[in-house]
Amino acid sequence: MSGGIFVEEYVVIKAKQSGVQVIGLTRxxxxxxxxxxxxxxxxxxxxxxxxxxxxxxVRGPAVIYTKLGTIDTEE
Structure with a gap:
């Protein structure tokens, strides 16, 4: 991306039950x-x-893994 800072970051999302929604939002x-x-x-x-x-x-019970740590949506 020209004219700005652009760093690709990844996250891993694991559903704890069926129906968990992952929604991407634009910039x-x-x-x-x-x-x-x-x-x-x-x-x-x-x-x-x-x-x-x-x-x-992320909408629903899931565990999200990032380079900064782990997040459980139910905690």
Missing amino acids: GHDTKFNHLEKLDKNEVMLAQFTEYTSAIK
Whole structure:
């Protein structure tokens, strides 16, 4: 990306039950819904922050692994 800082970061999301939603949000003047995935129990998704994806929202019981540590959405 020219004209700014751009670092690709990855997170791993593991669903603790079926129906967990992973929502990607765009960057820019208006934050918009970009993509939706529904995970089944124990399904794992590797998600990436990119030039276009600035936020990832997880809805439902899941464990999220990042380079900074682990997050359990139920704690």
